[in-house]
Amino acid sequence: MKKQSEKIYPLVLAGGYGTRLWPLSREKFPKQFQSLVDQESLLQVTLKRLRSVAKHSPTLICNKEHRFLVAEQLQHLAIKTDILLEPTPRNTAPAIAIGALHLLQQDTEAILLVTPADHWIADNKHFTKIVNLAAEYAKQGHIVTFGTKPTRPETGYGYIEVKQLENNTTEHAVYSLLRFIEKPELSKAQVYSAADNYLWNSGIYCLRADTYMTALQHYQPEIFHAAHAAYNNAHHDVDFIRIDEQAFATSPDISIDYAIMEKINATENINAVVIAIEGWSDIGSWGTIWEVSDKDKNNNVTIGDVVLLDSSNSYIRAENRLVATIGIHDCIVVETDDAVLVANKNQIALVKNIIEQLKTSSRHEHSEHRLVRRPWGSYELVDKAERYQVKRIMVNPGQSLSLQMHHHRSEHWIIVKGVAKITCDEKIFLLHENQSTYIPSGTLHRLENPGIIPLELIEVQSGSYLGEDDIIRFQDDYGRANNDIQQPNMELEV
Numbered sequence: 001m002k003k004q005s006e007k008i009y010p011l012v013l014a015g016g017y018g019t020r021l022w023p024l025s026r027e028k029f030p031k032q033f034q035s036l037v038d039q040e041s042l043l044q045v046t047l048k049r050l051r052s053v054a055k056h057s058p059t060l061i062c063n064k065e066h067r068f069l070v071a072e073q074l075q076h077l078a079i080k081t082d083i084l085l086e087p088t089p090r091n092t093a094p095a096i097a098i099g100a101l102h103l104l105q106q107d108t109e110a111i112l113l114v115t116p117a118d119h120w121i122a123d124n125k126h127f128t129k130i131v132n133l134a135a136e137y138a139k140q141g142h143i144v145t146f147g148t149k150p151t152r153p154e155t156g157y158g159y160i161e162v163k164q165l166e167n168n169t170t171e172h173a174v175y176s177l178l179r180f181i182e183k184p185e186l187s188k189a190q191v192y193s194a195a196d197n198y199l200w201n202s203g204i205y206c207l208r209a210d211t212y213m214t215a216l217q218h219y220q221p222e223i224f225h226a227a228h229a230a231y232n233n234a235h236h237d238v239d240f241i242r243i244d245e246q247a248f249a250t251s252p253d254i255s256i257d258y259a260i261m262e263k264i265n266a267t268e269n270i271n272a273v274v275i276a277i278e279g280w281s282d283i284g285s286w287g288t289i290w291e292v293s294d295k296d297k298n299n300n301v302t303i304g305d306v307v308l309l310d311s312s313n314s315y316i317r318a319e320n321r322l323v324a325t326i327g328i329h330d331c332i333v334v335e336t337d338d339a340v341l342v343a344n345k346n347q348i349a350l351v352k353n354i355i356e357q358l359k360t361s362s363r364h365e366h367s368e369h370r371l372v373r374r375p376w377g378s379y380e381l382v383d384k385a386e387r388y389q390v391k392r393i394m395v396n397p398g399q400s401l402s403l404q405m406h407h408h409r410s411e412h413w414i415i416v417k418g419v420a421k422i423t424c425d426e427k428i429f430l431l432h433e434n435q436s437t438y439i440p441s442g443t444l445h446r447l448e449n450p451g452i453i454p455l456e457l458i459e460v461q462s463g464s465y466l467g468e469d470d471i472i473r474f475q476d477d478y479g480r481a482n483n484d485i486q487q488p489n490m491e492l493e494v
Contacts, residue, residue, distance in 0.1 A: 007111045008135055009209075010050045010058035011099040014043060014070055014117035015086055019355050019366075020156075020285045020348075023339035024317070028368040032118035033069045036289055042118040043073055049124050053113065053131050057081040059103060060117075061095050067240050068375035068478065085237075087245035092203075093259035094251040097216055097227035098243055100209035111138045112212065114205040114256075120292055122279025130172050130275050134206035137174075137273045143215070144206040144273045145177065145261065147199030148280040153189040156284055156349060158182055158201040158257065162274050175199075177264070177272035180257050202280050205256065212260070220259045226251035238479045286332040286341075287348050290315040304335075314345070337370040337380075375478045376401055377454070388462045393447075395420075395455040400448035402476035409463030409470060411439040413447070418455035421448040444474065 018031030025031040032043045040048070050058050057079055062070045064085040071083065084098055096114055103110040113131060121127050134144040147160045162175035180201065184192065192198040216224040226247055233244035252259075264272045281288050293301040293315070300311060304318030306325075314331040316323055323335050330345045343351065358366040371380040376399040383390040395401070395418075403423065413420070414436040422429050422437055423446035430450075431437060439445045441463060449455035473480055 006055050007107070007109055007139070008054035008113050008131065008206075009056045009103045009107065009110045010054050010113045010115065011096065011103070012043075012046060012050070012058045012060045012115055012117050013092060013095055014060050014062040014066070015089060015095065016063075016116075016118065018118065018284075020351055021283075021289075022351050022355055022366065023336045023341050024319070024334055026368050027366065028065065029069070029373060030066070030118075031283065032116075033066070033073060036283060037120055037292055041073055042120070042283060043070070044077055046115065046117050046119065047074070047077055047079060049121060049127065050113070050115070052124060052128050059084065059099055061086055061099055062117075063089070064242070069373060071239055072373075072375070083240050084234075085240050085242045087243055087248050090248065090251050090253050091255045093216070093220065093254050093256045094223050094227055094248065096205075096212060096256055097223055097251075098231055098248075100212045101227060101231045102241070104209045104213070108210065110209045111135050112205070112207055112209050114207075116203055116282070118283055119202070119204070120281045120283050121277070122292070126278050130277060131206065133172055133174070134273075134275050137275075138206045138208055138211070141208065141211050142271045142273045143211065143261070143264065144275060146202045146204040146206075146277045146280075147175075147274050148202055148277050150193035150198065150200050153186060153193045154200065155183055155186055155189050157282070159184065159189075159192045160199045160201050160274055162197055162199055164197070173276040175274040175276070177261070177274050180262050199274065199276065200280075201257070202277055203282070204277070215260050215264070219263045220252070220254070223251050223254070223259060285348050285351075286315055286334065286343075287345050290332070290345070339365050374401075375399075377449075379459075382458075384466075387464065387466075388460065389466050391459045391461070393455075393457050393459050395447065395449040395457075397449055397452050397454065400477060401446060402471075402473040402478075402480060403444065403446045404474065405444050405472045406441055406463075406470050407472075408441060408465035409461045410441045411445075412460040412462075413437050413439065414458045414460075416456050416458060418449060418453050419451045420455055420457065421450045422446070423448075446475075 014032055016030060017027050018025035021031045024034060033041050035041050038045050047058060059082045060070055061084045064087055067083060067085055084102060086095055100112060103112065137144050159181040161178040161181065163178055165174045165176060229247035230244045233247055234241050261272055281292050283289055290301050295301050298312040300308060301315045305322045306316045306318050309326045311325045311328045313329055316325060316333045317335065319336045323333060325333060332341065332343045332345055332348055334341045355366045371378055377395040380392045381389065382392055415431045415433055417433060420431045422431055424439060425444050
């Protein structure tokens with residue numbers, strides 16, 4: 001008979017945009033892929049934590065737009081696993097259903113450990129112990145959720161009202177679930193945080209995959225049928241599993257809390273059990289990052305090139321340049337390549353209003369940074385004006401951009417580091433440092449790095465339209481090609 005840990009299959013939810021951590025977190029590079037508390041990203045920290053919990057590699061569910069970010073971060077940890085691409089956001093209940101169906105293909109008795117990719121847990125040993133305890137309840141057909149004792153009247157978290165069970169020990173506390181409470185107003189949060197029978201809802205769950213699907217069929221048949229259709233029509237794309245978009249879009253947009261947990265009670269065959277977790281944070285705001293980070297003697301957290309004078313109880317982060325503060329207290333200061341946030345720590349939740357203003361003003365700062373990551377490397381916008389823009393491009397060793405063409409712009413490439421292999425219509429040639437080439441509009445072209453060090457170059461674009469959508473891909477190593485053509489006969493020129 002298999003050990004309990006061999007039945008635990010981690011399911012990591014890596015979707016979401018982390019808008020409350022703007023300006024560092026953006027739609028195209030959200031918080032789960034960033035290093036906010038540790039040297040590694042929140043996703044990588046989560047994956048390393050799960051190594052001690054289960055023998056199986058985690059299965060990941062992420063937004064299709066973030067698939068290459070996930071793949072790259074998995075590669076850094078030498079983890080090979082299945083990456084399920086959510087074609088459109090539908091919240092946690094449908095996403096978990098897709099993961100459950102996928103893991104049932106591997107093990108009909110699979111116990112899911114569902115965890116967000118962007119949470120912080122201080123005590124990994126304690127977490128491993130309570131996960132093993134949760135798996136025992138899950139094996140019996142219960143749905144286990146994890147809560148944590150409130151440390152303050154927090155309006156940004158949901159709460160769980162619980163009833164303590166008799167089998168509690170000094171190492172763990174187990175409760176029966178009475179009800180879920182959505183993010184409350186301050187007066188109610190003050191009552192909940194002071195009481196012994198309320199916990200914060202962590203959003204971490206442990207349950208059998210078949211138990212979940214049975215609960216869905218009973219309580220949420222629309223999700224049940226949409227998930228089956230979406231998964232049955234899924235297809236492999238390079239290293240990813242693409243869930244059928246049309247079928248998945250028919251699912252209601254709803255969380256597991258609303259869809260299942262609020263509907264389960266003691267009269268049902270499925271019971272909800274709550275286990276207390278210690279040292280948990282959802283890293284959902286700059287205030288929570290300040291709380292879990294190391295501080296100086298004045299209770300300041302500083303990241304990057306920071307100089308302080310008469311400042312206290314603040315979080316100051318400098319990504320690109322020197323940031324100096326004088327006489328600030330209880331503040332958040334975050335500097336990035338194209339935006340700076342300065343806020344009172346007690347009003348940091350209002351950053352969502354800034355995001356809405358940026359969207360309604362048709363600005364781009366809510367969506368991406370100047371540095372844009374691509375599966376082959378990255379590019380950074382250096383300068384832009386009417387009819388031209390300048391980019392700094394970095395191509396990883398052995399990687400290449402797609403074979404492509406632009407209708408409205410020409411490009412000049414100047415190599416500053418490494419060796420570039422250039423395709424320009426029927427010619428293929430190499431360029432070294434301080435050499436350059438010209439790519440006219442309408443030319444079939446490709447940029448590759450055949451070397452063992454990163455390739456760096458400056459690209460000057462000029463033309464009537466410079467948008468990223470002026471690109472036709474004919475061949476692509478990452479499954480992004482949107483056309484097929486007959487390849488010309490090309491010979492390498494040195």
